[in-house]
Amino acid sequence: LYQAPSRTMSFVSPEFALAALIFFPIYWLLHRRRALQQRFLLLSGYALYATWSLGAAVTLIGYSLFIWLAGNWINHDVAKAKSRLRLTIGLMVSLSLLLLTKYYEFLRENLLALLPGLGLTNALPVLDIVAPAGISFFTFQAITYLVWRYQSPQSPQSWKRPLLFLAFWPTLFAGPILRANAFFKQAEHCKGLPIHVERLPETSTMLDK
Numbered sequence: 001l002y003q004a005p006s007r008t009m010s011f012v013s014p015e016f017a018l019a020a021l022i023f024f025p026i027y028w029l030l031h032r033r034r035a036l037q038q039r040f041l042l043l044s045g046y047a048l049y050a051t052w053s054l055g056a057a058v059t060l061i062g063y064s065l066f067i068w069l070a071g072n073w074i075n076h077d078v079a080k081a082k083s084r085l086r087l088t089i090g091l092m093v094s095l096s097l098l099l100l101t102k103y104y105e106f107l108r109e110n111l112l113a114l115l116p117g118l119g120l121t122n123a124l125p126v127l128d129i130v131a132p133a134g135i136s137f138f139t140f141q142a143i144t145y146l147v148w149r150y151q152s153p154q155s156p157q158s159w160k161r162p163l164l165f166l167a168f169w170p171t172l173f174a175g176p177i178l179r180a181n182a183f184f185k186q187a188e189h190c191k192g193l194p195i196h197v198e199r200l201p202e203t204s205t206m207l208d209k
Helices: 014-029 034-052 054-074 080-102 104-114 135-151 160-166 180-189 201-208
Strands: none
Touching (some): 034 160, 054 135, 054 160, 080 104, 080 135
């Protein structure tokens, strides 16, 4: 489905450094216009991902929209038991892309070993699939998003929120996996400017000893 790249982007790659040098000055310049800054952050993630594979970027957009719909469906004014059932369905479907692209051949080989003993013939085709870069990271982040929507009853969320969360480019290719509640809490309080980090007194004392 996708053309496999020679390598994916890591924190120590020249491509990552170049992307950061281009991105951050523009992002900081937009700090007075938070809505525009958020759109730039959203678009930059998909633009960067599209340089790896345009097909994978389209897949990620479609997957993110599904997660948005599933989150609103789980959270839609129903009894807790029904909401829990919806969460289970959403989690199973959200994992299906990861299982299909990364573990299909493994599952296929094991099932084929069982079929003759059951008197069944080979009915599972061979699929030539390359897993999208970072699929494990954005899949498990999608899970944290669905669990967050289940645990925190709220009004329907904007479609932009899960799209931004799953395509957050600093962690898209190499992680770490982010929790939805922590990500959105930080995003709401972020000023969109560099943070001045001061050395803590206790740290200074320890280092001077």
